[in-house]
């Protein structure tokens with residue numbers, strides 16, 4: 601029996617590649633459309649890679665028709681909050697402009713089902729630090745969040761006027777790595793807490809710091825809702841099946857656990873799991889960083905059957921550390937760190953994403 605094809609834009613990226621694996625395990629054929637601007641060719645392991653840009657309407661249309669695609673999962677985007685402050689046009693061009701082109705390609709191909717990668721950044725600050733429901737007012741405080749909100753609004757507007765069935769998944773902090781160690785988090789520019797802490801332990805960066813220790817939280821550091829990337833990936837399959845099954849109703853879902861961990865709690869767990877202490881000097885707060893951002897995920901639980909299985913802190917950190925230690929393209933076993941000066945590692949050329957990093961296990 602032929603497998604139903606799903607177009608995964610950004611399937612060579614961190615979350616998109618985990619979604620491809622989940623799709624494949626669920627019996628679908630993930631077809632990745634990716635320009636490899638931040639993704640890795642070697643992460644495309646469960647279906648074909650179409651090398652291209654989502655702005656290319658004809659490429660989108662032709663890919664959808666050629667593979668008889670049943671639905672699109674749209675991950676492709678630029679997603680560095682700080683960069684969106686210095687280069688806002690990139691974010692409107694790639695995230696909003698790219699989504700417009702994708703929607704046009706879908707319209708031309710007659711493909712109506714869309715799972716859209718959104719973010720808790722569409723909400724902005726959490727009023728009183730309370731868990732955020734999907735009805736929390738959406739007031740983004742950065743350009744990245746604003747561009748994603750614009751995408752959501754365009755998608756909802758098009759869906760109200762044409763045949764488009766969307767579901768928008770607002771993730772909180774994606775983290776961890778594939779429990780089988782096949783794929784993980786690897787970007788040329790890394791801004792996320794857990795991979796940066798691990799890169800600091802491995803000697804790949806020397807500017808790791810904690811942004812703010814004077815928040816109104818029990819240990820003074822910011823609290824975030826960490827959701828394991830494999831749980832996110834599984835939720836995408838659940839959302840897809842709801843769409844393909846023709847369910848109507850709610851279009852947006854929060855994907856988080858409903859619990860939060862502080863930065864210090866995360867770093868403590870990283871030290872315990874890795875067996876390495878992590879010098880983490882306190883830096884200033886980043887502008888617009890709220891003390892506590894936690895999801896209210898009850899709609900996703902009830903309507904999608906979302907049930908995080910890997911999102912306890914121990915599993916998140918263990919899977920991420922295992923990836924960093926054994927298969928990360930810049931990985932150096934922690935046991936070898938004393939023999940590898942940080943500057944040496946930093947000065948070595950890194951694998952080009954376009955060429956695809958080698959993901960072999962390093963002993």
Ligand SMILES: NC(=O)c1ccc[n+]([C@@H]2O[C@H](COP(=O)([O-])OP(=O)(O)OC[C@H]3O[C@@H](n4cnc5c(N)ncnc54)[C@H](O)[C@@H]3O)[C@@H](O)[C@H]2O)c1
Pocket residue numbers: 609610611612613614615616633634635636637638639640652653654655674675676677678679694698717718719720770771772773774775787
């Ligand atoms: N990582 C998180 O914590 C998080 C949280 C909330 C939402 N998101 C959203 O999830 C999605 C995936 O994020 P990620 O962390 O996997 O990022 P990522 O950078 O690892 O993956 C993005 C992928 O999209 C590709 N891409 C970018 N622009 C493209 C274009 N114009 N045409 C074709 N391909 C293009 C990149 O090459 C890359 O493979 C993004 O939409 C992001 O906004 C991520």
